[in-house]
Amino acid sequence: MRKGEETRTRILDVAEAAVLQKGFGGTSIEELIAETGITKSGFFYHFRDKNELAKALLNRYIENDERIYDEIFGRARDLVDDPLQSFLLGLKLLSELLSDLPNGHPGCLVATVCYYERLFDREIQETNRNAVLAWRRRFGRMLREIMAVYPPREPVDVDQLADMVSSVLEGGIVLSKTLKEPNTLAEQVLMLRTFVKMLFLPVAEMPRA
Amino acid sequence: MRKGEETRTRILDVAEAAVLQKGFGGTSIEELIAETGITKSGFFYHFRDKNELAKALLNRYIENDERIYDEIFGRARDLVDDPLQSFLLGLKLLSELLSDLPNGHPGCLVATVCYYERLFDREIQETNRNAVLAWRRRFGRMLREIMAVYPPREPVDVDQLADMVSSVLEGGIVLSKTLKEPNTLAEQVLMLRTFVKMLFLPVAEMPRA
DNA sequence: TCCCCTCCTGTACCGGCGGTACAGTTTTCA
DNA sequence: TGAAAACTGTACCGCCGGTACAGGAGGGGA
Structure with a gap:
């Protein structure tokens, strides 16, 4: 065994x-x-066949992915009490983790499956869909906690904002890989962090001069 | 002929x-x-072979892509003078165009090539890289015009902000396709629009009550 | 009218690959 | 030590990318 x-x-x-x-x-x-x-x-x-391999590959990838997010945002949660500051710290930690990858991010299997969909069976497509929905729930949960404390400066839909995290990650990976600039992905996460910060943090200071 | x-x-x-x-x-x-x-x-x-087909396919896709952006943001430029309002209108028009696609966005060839890189020659990889760099220059140009008028609320790197547009588009496509929710992509573009608006627009009104 | 060039069709072939079938062998662990 | 797990070896099938090459239809210019 x-x-x-x-x-x-x-x-x-x-x-x-x-x-x-x-x-x-x-x-x-x-x-x-x-x-x-x-x-x-x-x-x-x-x-049994290539489809079976794909299934195992995708499931393992998703589990690992979830574990990484659990760890990062769990750590952020332990270090900071405030939900907004905790989320911002999480994004910071994520960005650091990504920029520490020696050869850049290797790519996301969810995206790979997405661009190969037609040759997979329904089960794999459902697994992939559920992975993205899990991201939506994960980030949505944290954002809802934030919103319970901080009113957003602009009206936003929580799910759409949660999807934005996934979008920037997926898109950042594509950009980073295509440009062969490993750091682009980490920068994009920090850009997203700026967005979240601006959206929820009360106006801190007046613009100078 | x-x-x-x-x-x-x-x-x-x-x-x-x-x-x-x-x-x-x-x-x-x-x-x-x-x-x-x-x-x-x-x-x-x-x-001559599959590689040649890929080359032709990618070049045609990129040209068409550029033409669409030229048209949308050109129209926005014609309708509104202010660079910020023009860019925001462009994003709005883009979002509308995307949500009007009957079966959702079919996918981006640049991303497809990115996730198949190892089996293409250097020329295709360079073409793909240049396409992403062209996006960076395109959106960077518009953002620089905006920054010349509106000081950003938070310090941001122009190229990174320009890349954010590409990231959200590429990521939004992956999400939209995977979730089989055609509208997700359009929503993500509007989310990005909210970000740009918040970043550059002076504080408009006090939060009520 | 003739010829040439573009734009194909038809046929035959090669090697790699996904997949099947199944018999036999080694390794592991209870 | 013995059964189950974890393989190896061999032979085979049909699809696919790609090559080679001969030939033919159709239009346009000399």
Whole structure:
């Protein structure tokens, strides 16, 4: 049981890196087995077909993603009491984490799946959809706490604002990868932070001169 | 010359729709020739290989994209003198255009290429990079005009703010497609508009009661 | 009218890949 | 030590990207 899990994980590791660079259609099973040093039969022992691999890959990615957000915003919550300051700190920590990635963000599997949708079954599409909805709920929850204390300077829909976090992350990844500027993603998160700050923080000071 | 261009365009039309739904790796040449009613030899008469098709596809997409932005923000410029109000109107018009798309936004080729990078040659990657840089310059130009009149409420880097427009668009497309909620993209653009408004517009009124 | 160029069609072929089938072997752990 | 788990090896299928090349329809200019 133990050994099997290890091999499975190794396949998933190799597959994830490949898929994020070349998409699902561009990643061949043959190259995966070559890199993991397993045989074709061995691969199909673990995954019935490519769709099954995609399913496992996506689920693992989403779980890991959730864990990272839990940790970052959980830490921010522990350090600061105020919901707004805590959220702003969370975005700061997230931005730091992203700018510490040595080769930039490798890409988001949710986006990859989104741009390959037609070749996946309904289950994967639903999983992907639910992942995005989970982001909406997560950030929405925090934003609602903020709104209970700070009235927004402009009228905004909470869900749409929560989606903005996801948008900037997904879009920032695309920009960062395309430009080959690893730091762009981190900067975009800080830009979003500025937006949130401005939206909720009471006018602090008068413009000088 | 006329007939050839027409066939070429038909291939590109079919290919674009397919690629946006299934990615490059997931789109087979055989299905393209089946749908356009051309033979395999006919296809390879127009495009040397898949890479050549991708190149043509991407260039056409980028040109069309630029034309749309030229038109929208050009119209906004004609209607309103003030650079800030003009930009805000442009975002409004863009949001309306996006929410009028019957089946939602079909997807962005730049993002598709970004998530398939490793299987393309340097030329395509450079083209893609330049497209994103062109967005940065485009929105940067408008934002600089705004900043010459309106001091931003918070210190922001112009290029990063310009990138925010691209981020929200790219991210909004991913969200919209994944959620199968066509309107999410338009809402995200309006959210961005709120941000820009808040950043540059002087405090308009006191919060009531 | 003839010829040439553009724009294709038809046919045959290659190797890689996803996937299947299944028999046999090694490794692990209770 | 024995059964289950975790593989290997081999053979095969059909689709796909790509190559090669011969030939043909149709229009436009000399």
